[in-house]
Amino acid sequence: MTDRDDAQHLITLTETYAAHNYHPLPIVLREGHGAWVTDVDGRRFLDCLAGYSALNFGHGHPDLVAAAHAQLDRLTLTSRAFYSEEMALFARDLARLTGKEMVLPMNSGAEAVETAIKVARRWGYEVKGVPAHQASMVVMDGNFHGRTTTIVSFSTDEVARVGYSPYTPGFRLAKYGSLAAIDERIDDTTVAVLLEPIQGEGGVVIPPDGFLREVREMCSARGVLMIADEIQSGLARTGRTFACDHEDVVPDMYILGKALGGGILPVSAVAADRDVLGVITPGSHGSTFGGNPFAAAVGRAVVALLETGDFQDRAARLGRRLEEGLRPLVGAGLVELRVRGLWAGLDIDPGIMTGREMSVAMMERGLLAKDTHGSTIRLAPPIVASKKDIDLIVSTITEILRERRAG
Known part of the structure; x- marks a missing residue:
């Protein structure tokens, strides 16, 4: 395999030549479109972090890419x-x-x-x-x-x-x-x-x-x-x-x-x-x-x-959908849930799993999120995400917590 194709080799290169100021999940991304990204093995993942809100408008928004291309010339x-x-x-x-x-x-x-x-x-x-x-x-x-x-x-x-x-x-x-x-x-x-x-x-x-x-x-x-x-x-x-x-x-x-x-x-x-x-x-x-x-x-x-106001309205609507789906998990794997727009903090019961473990479990099911402060994860999918994407986040987290509680 070439460097471009071998995920583990790329991870090794990063760990060898780049300073260890981050602790990434073991995944190597190659492409992104809208709310979804693809790794070097061709697997697609829903981006639930959006670059810590840097990607509010999604990966490769056509208006932004067009402005960038025009100015480059x-x-x-x-x-x-x-x-x-x-x-x-x-x-x-x-x-x-x-x-x-x-x-x-x-x-x-x-x-x-x-x-x-x-x-x-x-x-x-x-x-x-x-x-x-x-x-x-x-x-x-x-x-x-x-x-x-x-x-x-x-x-x-x-x-x-x-x-x-x-x-x-x-x-x-x-x-x-x-x-x-x-x-x-x-x-x-x-x-x-x-x-x-x-x-x-x-x-x-x-x-x-x-x-x-x-x-x-x-x-x-x-x-x-x-x-x-x-x-x-x-x-x-x-x-x-x-x-x-x-x-x-x-x-x-x-x-x-x-x-x-x-x-x-x-x-x-x-x-x-x-x-x-x-x-x-x-x-x-x-x-x-x-x-x-x-x-x-x-x-x-x-x-x-x-x-246009469209993104503000969309974040509010999708955020309500996300909260409605996750709220029943408080007391059933979540200690606390905080949501404002399309931005959520989930405090997981530390007796069930850590935030890192939740992030890995989500990754294994095709969703990318990141932990903070032990048992907390943040959700901030691109605002261009669909209702179906939001429902996938809810169902995946629900499934993971149900399995961990049962296990």
Whole structure:
């Protein structure tokens, strides 16, 4: 067999030559179309992870692929040393989608989070008047915003954090979902409250009803920025354009990524009004690839899909179907179920199986998912999935739990 055909050989090559910063399931993928992928042996699998929400629109969405192909033939990179047509139009369109006056495009989600931190600190010094070198930020326990040095400095995930000290100062942890805990940590040096409207890596953890509205009101009253990391939760995943929309909350700054690149390339951005993002000046922040014409063209096509509202409606409808199918499993193999749009966190009874074991069992039956935090798995199939696909997820998980409980 050739390298292309032999799955085990490809796995061995990866484990030999690529750093072991992931623990993949033993499957080698070759093609993807819509909600389905095919491995090197020709077996088809329903993608229930969608690249951690990077593939909200599915694999190879024709509108996104067409935009990418067209731009490849014109211009891919200029750097921000020059203006480009696509960058101008992308900035305009994304600003309109978010309802903000300005955007700052980057590449990865972690870069966008780092950008938001820098913007908030500079805003604190130049606008709020925080004394030099004293800016603080309130962050949530259980957070996941990336794995750069600054971000892991305020992570509560020891796997991501241990071994990377000394840590960046200036962050104060508060209990997620507790307004009182946030209030206690705000003082005159506080420039922002940074949170995920729904904690994705934590297992699709949804805060109490009204929490986001209360944080919004508190930030306004205390003169600090509310920053919403919508990298996983945004862009139609929860049945609304942004997860904050479920409480009619508009943060001072959105952090966007993953699905903004349409599953084709890394595209991220922060969006805010001019009184916030206006603190950024030439040379004070940048990226060679951020806002490149190729990325901007794909990002514009993503915005166009979102402007129809079709994906938001579809995620809401399919999410209801998924929840209705899985809810009876609570107490029958599931300890807890959390669903918001087409995004679910399933806490499996640890006495039955781990999340990794569930992921392997699903893979063996033609579904691909990923575990987190022991006995939890996340489900986030592409929004282009069909009703039949959703029913397959429900029936497969039901069958696996029934067999394990009986065994």
